[in-house]
Amino acid sequence: MSERDDATDNRQPEMVNIASLDVYSLLSLFVGLLAEKVWQTMGLRTKPGTDKVETDFDQARVAIDAVDFFVEKLKPRLPDDEKRRLEGLVADLKLNYVRLTKT
Numbered sequence: 001m002s003e004r005d006d007a008t009d010n011r012q013p014e015m016v017n018i019a020s021l022d023v024y025s026l027l028s029l030f031v032g033l034l035a036e037k038v039w040q041t042m043g044l045r046t047k048p049g050t051d052k053v054e055t056d057f058d059q060a061r062v063a064i065d066a067v068d069f070f071v072e073k074l075k076p077r078l079p080d081d082e083k084r085r086l087e088g089l090v091a092d093l094k095l096n097y098v099r100l101t102k103t
Helices: 003-009 023-041 057-077 080-101
Strands: none
Touching (some): 023 057, 023 080, 057 080
16 A cells, blocks of 8 residues: 555545535435434434434434425435435335334
8 A cells, every 4th residue: 555545544534614505415414414313213223322222213203204305305406316316215214114113
């Protein structure tokens, strides 16, 4: 490995000032954050910083509804492949919610 490769591997993540983002970029960020929170609140991922798996299906439902709403607002501005990816994400979240909450 060369010195250049070492320098590339040790780069720190770039910090972004979220106040400088436009509304559509913020919505995209929120979709990612909320989707991750849904997986956690459905008990399918551990809570960050712990080894705990916790469920809160009320929070999961609210977050799924918000993700779905944000995706619908973003879709007119997205390329087709990104639309399909986000539609698939919403479908996965909803299907897992139904699977985990059916009695």
